[in-house]
Amino acid sequence: MGKYGDWLVMLIAGCIIIFWLYRVFYRWLHEPPGMNTKLLLSEAEDVDDSDENVRFLEQAGYEVTHGKYRLPIHIDLDGQQLQSRLFIDLIAEKDGKYYIVKTSRDRMPMDWTGSGVRDRLLVYSLLLPESDGVLFIDQKERTIRTITFRFG
CATH class of the missing domain: 3.40.1350 (Trna Endonuclease; Chain: A, domain 1)
Structure with missing residues (x-):
């Protein structure tokens, strides 16, 4: 890949990880409180x-x-x-x-x-x-x- 191809792949992977972390946090935040x-x-x-x-x-x-x-x-x-x-x-x-x-x-x-x-x-x-x-x-x-x- 060229000089910008590696950065593009890293940017897409970083965005996917950030989106996944956001979804996990959002789901945890909006779950009803429960006891163990x-x-x-x-x-x-x-x-x-x-x-x-x-x-x-x-x-x-x-x-x-x-x-x-x-x-x-x-x-x-x-x-x-x-x-x-x-x-x-x-x-x-x-x-x-x-x-x-x-x-x-x-x-x-x-x-x-x-x-x-x-x-x-x-x-x-x-x-x-x-x-x-x-x-x-x-x-x-x-x-x-x-x-x-x-x-x-």
Whole structure:
């Protein structure tokens, strides 16, 4: 190549590298904030095979990968420190898709309206955005309901 050919090749290669770095940075900057799922669930309890919810999920074709997990929440309310917890009952997997599992409670009946489902289960979907939804198990009715949230 001539005297300008080498510079042209270097200029094109440099532009491609700069464009690639820009795209990587742009994608990282605009990703939704998420927690490191493996780090979060590393403190989950072991799966209790004698649990009726675990057996029910396994009969339905799910593999329960993590047991109960308690996520401590520290709240600052006008300078006053409050404590709370968020409970994940189980994490299950089926066909390469991961789900957060919540179980029904007699003292907290589920309101199956849009706002009721949102108020009760949206927080779990936002907590682990890598999950493919929330499974709600009702042992009395022997049902597993799959809830996914889409925005916009």
